[in-house]
Each structure stands twice: as C-alpha cells, then as structure tokens.
Amino acid sequence: MNIGIDLGGTRIKTGLLHEGMIVAKSIVDVTDSGSLASELPGIEKSIQDMLRKYETGKEINGVGIALPCLVDSDNNLILSDYVKYRDAAKLDLADWVNRTWGAGLIIENDAKAALTGEMQFGACRGASNAVLLTIGTGIGSAVIMNGKLLKSRNHLAGNLAGHMCIDYRGVTCNCGSTGCAETIASSWALPERINSLHPIESSYKRETIKFNDFRSLFEAAAKEDKLALKIEKDCLIAWSAVLINMIYAYDPEIIVLSGGVLGSAGRIIPYLRNEIDKCSWLKKNNIQLVVAQHPDWAGVMGAAWLSRI
Numbered sequence: 118m119n120i121g122i123d124l125g126g127t128r129i130k131t132g133l134l135h136e137g138m139i140v141a142k143s144i145v146d147v148t149d150s151g152s153l154a155s156e157l158p159g160i161e162k163s164i165q166d167m168l169r170k171y172e173t174g175k176e177i178n179g180v181g182i183a184l185p186c187l188v189d190s191d192n193n194l195i196l197s198d199y200v201k202y203r204d205a206a207k208l209d210l211a212d213w214v215n216r217t218w219g220a221g222l223i224i225e226n227d228a229k230a231a232l233t234g235e236m237q238f239g240a241c242r243g244a245s246n247a248v249l250l251t252i253g254t255g256i257g258s259a260v261i262m263n264g265k266l267l268k269s270r271n272h273l274a275g276n277l278a279g280h281m282c283i284d285y286r287g288v289t290c291n292c293g294s295t296g297c298a299e300t301i302a303s304s305w306a307l308p309e310r311i312n313s314l315h316p317i318e319s320s321y322k323r324e325t326i327k328f329n330d331f332r333s334l335f336e337a338a339a340k341e342d343k344l345a346l347k348i349e350k351d352c353l354i355a356w357s358a359v360l361i362n363m364i365y366a367y368d369p370e371i372i373v374l375s376g377g378v379l380g381s382a383g384r385i386i387p388y389l390r391n392e393i394d395k396c397s398w399l400k401k402n403n404i405q406l407v408v409a410q411h412p413d414w415a416g417v418m419g420a421a422w423l424s425r426i
C-alpha cells in the first residue's frame with residue numbers, strides 16, 4: 118500500500134495505491150494560511166479516514182508528495198517557493214511521514230508526478246518517450262525519455278514549456294524572462310491580454326467581457342465574440358509553438374494534454390494536430406496527441422507510484 122498526496126493551489130488530493138490500483142481518493146480544500154504545516158493535520162485526517170474505510174491493515178510502503186515547485190527528488194528537497202505553502206522547504210516532511218505512517222517519503226514536481234501517473238495508469242501507458250503539458254493557470258510540462266523521467270542538474274529540464282520564449286519583444290514573465298509562452302497563453306495572463314487588446318474602462322469591461330478563464334474564453338469564441346476569437350487564436354498559435362518546440366527538444370512518441378484547457382479540447386486538439394503535421398519534419402501522425410485520462414488524479418497516482426521504491 119502506498120499513499121499519494123498532490124498539493125495543489127486550491128485543493129489537496131490524496132489517494133491510496135494498492136496492487137497497482139488507486140483504491141481510495143480524498144480531497145481537502147486548501148486554507149488561505151500560506152503554510153503547509155497548518156495543512157498537515159487535515160491531510161493526515163483525510164488519509165487516516167481513507168485507511169480506516171478501506172480497512173486494509175496493510176503496511177504503508179511509501180508516501181509520495183507532488184507539489185508545484187522545483188523539486189530535487191533524489192534528495193527530497195523543495196527548491197522554489199510556492200505562495201500557498203511558503204514554509205514547505207523548511208518542513209521535515211520525511212519525519213512527518215515516518216512518524217505518522219512508519220514509511221519513507223518521495224517528493225516530486227507535480228507535472229513529473231502527473232506524467233508518471235498517466236504513464237502507469239492512463240493516456241500514455243506503455244510509452245517510452247512522452248511529454249505532458251498542463252495548460253491552465255500556468256503551463257507545466259514534464260518529459261519521459263527512454264522510459265525515465267528526464268532529470269537534470271538544477272531540476273529544470275522538461276520544465277521548458279511554460280517558459281520557452283516565443284516572443285522576444287513580449288512582456289515580462291513572472292519568472293523574470295521575456296515573452297514566455299505563459300505570458301500569452303495561460304489563464305494568469307488572460308486579464309493582461311484582455312487589457313492590452315481592449316483598453317477600456319474597467320466597470321464597462323466587467324459588463325462586456327464575459328470570459329476570465331479558458332472555458333469561458335472558448336465559449337465566447339464559439340459564439341463569435343471578436344475579442345475572444347482573437348485571444349483564442351493567439352493561444353492556439355502559442356500552444357502550437359510550444360508543442361513543436363517540445364517535439365524538437367524531446368522527440369516524444371506521444372504528447373498528453375492536461376489542465377484547464379481540457380474542457381475545450383474539441384476546439385484545441387484538431388488545430389494542434391494540424392500544426393504538428395504541418396510543421397514538424399516527421400511523417401504525418403508520427404506523434405500521438407491525446408488528452409489526459411486522469412487529469413485530476415494523475416498527480417496522486419504518480420506520486421504514490423514513485424514512492425514504491
């Protein structure tokens with residue numbers, strides 16, 4: 118039995134992995150404390166409730182934690198800050214896991230955990246070379262090459278998608294660089310995109326702009342809203358550039374698309390498929406482009422899976 122924990126920005130998901138299957142799942146809402154320490158009792162309770170309900174009596178072999186930070190998974194170190202869990206890097210999570218469940222801990226970046234989950238249980242099962250893109254608030258990515266998660270000196274490799282420069286004359290990104298894909302085609306950038314294309318007074322804007330996330334943006338575009346169509350097109354071009362750059366960088370056999378854009382996959386996938394076939398040097402349909410099979414739970418599944426070792 119292994120435990121998976123996915124520390125998201127608004128929700129913390131936990132699950133139990135037993136004999137290759139996720140047998141129980143639970144969700145805890147994140148409080149606004151900004152502290153992971155204050156979340157630990159709630160996480161612990163949700164897992165104990167699952168263990169009681171599942172009545173396994175089985176030994177816990179390991180606990181995997183996924184979180185949206187740069188992570189040194191070889192040494193279980195959290196290397197970057199995350200506003201919802203400012204104290205995460207200072208906590209002795211291995212000690213918490215050992216005291217609570219008598220098990221070892223593995224920490225991993227959430228995109229890497231999600232790709233592992235999709236690889237073991239979902240959309241890219243059996244693949245040896247895969248890329249996962251999560252497009253939502255930001256753009257996350259992870260890479261498996263020759264059957265192994267791509268890792269590197271500063272744990273940045275594979276994290277390219279959101280912060281590849283696709284407009285060197287563009288706006289400054291939250292990473293400090295300029296013209297990153299996230300500045301054009303992630304939902305955190307939408308208000309600025311709307312503002313730059315439609316600079317009108319804010320109360321009027323609140324009445325007239327009916328979209329503030331990808332779902333509502335694509336709904337408005339489907340209704341021929343001119344501003345939504347313009348932003349949608351920019352996003353599609355940006356995501357195509359991201360995909361093609363990821364293909365040249367990592368040469369995957371399959372690309373898994375996940376995140377907040379999935380609700381609009383019907384408008385996105387055909388466009389991206391066409392761009393991949395048009396622009397890459399590869400034969401048509403050489404690369405599979407699929408949607409995630411477990412968009413909400415792949416992180417938990419992958420974290421639990423990684424903790425087996």
Ligand SMILES: [Zn+2]
Nearest residue numbers: 280290292297
């Ligand atoms: Zn950036």
